[in-house]
Amino acid sequence: MSSVARQNLEAQLADFDELMAARDAICSTGAGRPARRQGAAVIRGGVLLLSAAFEGYVEDVFDLAADLILAGYPHSVRKQFKKDTSGRLNNADVRKVNMLFFNIGIPWIMGHPKLHWRKFTNKSVQDTLNALIGARNSNAHGKPRSVRKTRARFWRNFIARLGDKLDEIVSDEVASVTGSRPW
Numbered sequence: 001m002s003s004v005a006r007q008n009l010e011a012q013l014a015d016f017d018e019l020m021a022a023r024d025a026i027c028s029t030g031a032g033r034p035a036r037r038q039g040a041a042v043i044r045g046g047v048l049l050l051s052a053a054f055e056g057y058v059e060d061v062f063d064l065a066a067d068l069i070l071a072g073y074p075h076s077v078r079k080q081f082k083k084d085t086s087g088r089l090n091n092a093d094v095r096k097v098n099m100l101f102f103n104i105g106i107p108w109i110m111g112h113p114k115l116h117w118r119k120f121t122n123k124s125v126q127d128t129l130n131a132l133i134g135a136r137n138s139n140a141h142g143k144p145r146s147v148r149k150t151r152a153r154f155w156r157n158f159i160a161r162l163g164d165k166l167d168e169i170v171s172d173e174v175a176s177v178t179g180s181r182p183w
Helices: 004-026 033-069 075-084 094-102 122-140 149-178
Strands: none
Touching: 004 033, 004 149, 033 075, 033 094, 033 122, 033 149, 094 122, 122 149
């Protein structure tokens, strides 16, 4: 079972897939350089969407975990806590995700021993996330960085897998505090 945050991420990834399908409708497969120029803005928009989707996921899964770990505190205190922490997250790069989860006693989540998978060491997970966020920042701040469709689709699949892994890690960490798995 996955968290509500992970389920919401899946909906965002479906939006990315729809955007890439629209790009394919604009530029036929195998069109070469003209297609890269013509569809480049759509792909850059997809990169922004992926980055925003991951940031939203991180905020949501943090908020779910915070509510469970801090269940003994009044709702108003938890609400203010989330506003002051996840509500201030911008650009969910490795450092910022680590700093966010420190607030609920999950230190160095992006360096967690379980955060790896086949052909992805923990270092490559961190490097790939930072590369996506770097491309997002360049494109969002007026320095367009060319991104090929294959790279954008790679990042989409990477974010899906990263969401699965973070869901598992956060669930384990919440269970170690509360005594039961939340999802």
